[in-house]
Amino acid sequence: ERDGVTRMARADGDDRGDGFPFGGSRGARSYDAAIARLATTISGKKRADPGAMSWEAQFAQLDAYVARLGLRAGMDGLRVIHVAGTKGKGSTCAFVERVLREHGVRTGLFTSPHLLDARERFRIDGEPIDEATFARHFWWMYDELEAKCGDLGIPAYFRFLTLLGLRIFSEEGAEACVLEVGLGGRLDATNVVRAPVVCGITSLGMDHVDILGDTIGKIATEKAGIMKPNVPAFTAPQPPEAMASLKRRAEEVAIPLNVSKSIDEYEDAENIEIGLAGPHQRINAGLAVTLCRNWANATGAPWAADAEAAFAKNILPPLFRVGLARTVWPGRSQVMSDPDYENLTFYLDGAHTIESMRHSAEWFASTSRAANEHNIMLFNCMDDRKAGDLLEPVAEVFAANPQCAIETAIFSPPDSSTAGLSPSASDKATAWQEKCARVWDDVATKHQGSLARRPQSAVFTNHDQKGLVIPSLTQALTLIRRRAVEVAPARVNVLVTGSLYLVGDCLRHLKRLV
Numbered sequence: 001e002r003d004g005v006t007r008m009a010r011a012d013g014d015d016r017g018d019g020f021p022f023g024g025s026r027g028a029r030s031y032d033a034a035i036a037r038l039a040t041t042i043s044g045k046k047r048a049d050p051g052a053m054s055w056e057a058q059f060a061q062l063d064a065y066v067a068r069l070g071l072r073a074g075m076d077g078l079r080v081i082h083v084a085g086t087k088g089k090g091s092t093c094a095f096v097e098r099v100l101r102e103h104g105v106r107t108g109l110f111t112s113p114h115l116l117d118a119r120e121r122f123r124i125d126g127e128p129i130d131e132a133t134f135a136r137h138f139w140w141m142y143d144e145l146e147a148k149c150g151d152l153g154i155p156a157y158f159r160f161l162t163l164l165g166l167r168i169f170s171e172e173g174a175e176a177c178v179l180e181v182g183l184g185g186r187l188d189a190t191n192v193v194r195a196p197v198v199c200g201i202t203s204l205g206m207d208h209v210d211i212l213g214d215t216i217g218k219i220a221t222e223k224a225g226i227m228k229p230n231v232p233a234f235t236a237p238q239p240p241e242a243m244a245s246l247k248r249r250a251e252e253v254a255i256p257l258n259v260s261k262s263i264d265e266y267e268d269a270e271n272i273e274i275g276l277a278g279p280h281q282r283i284n285a286g287l288a289v290t291l292c293r294n295w296a297n298a299t300g301a302p303w304a305a306d307a308e309a310a311f312a313k314n315i316l317p318p319l320f321r322v323g324l325a326r327t328v329w330p331g332r333s334q335v336m337s338d339p340d341y342e343n344l345t346f347y348l349d350g351a352h353t354i355e356s357m358r359h360s361a362e363w364f365a366s367t368s369r370a371a372n373e374h375n376i377m378l379f380n381c382m383d384d385r386k387a388g389d390l391l392e393p394v395a396e397v398f399a400a401n402p403q404c405a406i407e408t409a410i411f412s413p414p415d416s417s418t419a420g421l422s423p424s425a426s427d428k429a430t431a432w433q434e435k436c437a438r439v440w441d442d443v444a445t446k447h448q449g450s451l452a453r454r455p456q457s458a459v460f461t462n463h464d465q466k467g468l469v470i471p472s473l474t475q476a477l478t479l480i481r482r483r484a485v486e487v488a489p490a491r492v493n494v495l496v497t498g499s500l501y502l503v504g505d506c507l508r509h510l511k512r513l514v
Helices: 031-039 055-069 072-077 089-102 131-148 157-171 216-226 240-252 279-299 304-311 318-326 354-366 387-400 431-446 473-487 500-510
Strands: 080-084 107-110 122-124 176-180 198-201 233-235 257-259 334-337 344-350 374-380 408-411 467-469 492-498
Touching: 031 131, 031 157, 055 072, 055 131, 055 157, 072 157, 080 089, 080 216, 080 279, 089 107, 089 176, 089 279, 089 318, 107 157, 122 157, 131 157, 198 216, 198 279, 216 240, 233 240, 233 279, 240 257, 279 304, 279 318, 344 354, 344 473, 344 500, 354 387, 354 492, 374 431, 374 473, 374 500, 387 431, 408 431, 408 473, 431 467, 473 492, 473 500, 492 500
Parallel strands: 080 176, 080 198, 107 176, 198 233, 233 257, 344 492, 374 408, 374 492, 408 467
Antiparallel strands: 107 122, 334 344
């Protein structure tokens, strides 16, 4: 998410003289007004921009906000499970939250980014907070910032939401608070929490190298920054270089670092169902079980003793099994039928690393396919990514699985992005999507068999192009639906992958979240 600081300078036309940038009626305390006000915290600055406040300085400033807003006591009372990682940290948090909820624990879950609505970032007992609750806490935060933090500036978007989330969970009585790190760990806003109950590191890989470092060891060092003295730490299996960095940090804070086991290492593993598809999710589920187990023991949960009795026999306790099976996580390994076209199915899986793109393609390939079905890929990624690195594993998987070969790959910008919170269906500049499409042409040609022979079509007429650029998501979905009509009753399967913004906007068009 964008960083930088939106300064509390007087806005044009605002004559209140209080040094705050937000004009307009002070009486406008609605949810919509709060979202509009929140959008002003997206500065568009990047860490490398001249004059931008350093990441270290912004993180150090968080303690001042916490102190002036009086948040520390409430934060320290939260019984936090803190999760960092490159891949699967959101899924792991979702598993943790659901397992705890099955045990009757009142949960607070903080994740990012959101798909449809900012309230998704703040879940109480698995549900996004309602608009009234969001507005009430947002305007409390706004008033306190105005009164006490005028010299600091308002925190940028993610830092603002992190502080807001911690306030919400404290005030709403969350008994367990599950925090997903936004970026990195050491200097992430969620690391303002001083004493979590337990912390976990999911699978690590190469991502955000311009910020976190250009080796997996450097990236692991940043992720390991959430480790703290006297706080148990657990990790998924890691590459040797990453593990060495994690162990180094664990030694610095004098704690043991333990590797969690996969779900498949428990008795009766073949009958343990999890709600998220893919073999990698069984690793995430294993880490989630370990985190829940240690949280229960550390907090004296009434069900901890019975759970330990089962774990002593290498048996996954019943409510752990139920929680894992009932876990859902929108936009990740999510299958949705089009509400208006019965032969059209969307497979939505946000992915932003080489490994996660491979997992996404493998998941799509693992679903059953009839010989006469039509497969389409809808893709976008941020322009700071290397499109070839992301698309190559997809082409490899499709070439090895001819039943899911793609007849058309569509490249379209999402309606929304980090540049703003309000979606727009208007056509956008597509130079980046053109580049992605030509990269796809190259990798698809390299991996023969990744493309299906497309019969004559009145919908897709670009017979000489493997990648099709469509300037808006609305138009892309219209074309896909026209294709479904054209080939009916044969099925059309659409893998929507890459950017979570694209996945979220598809969900918006489909008018459903889960």
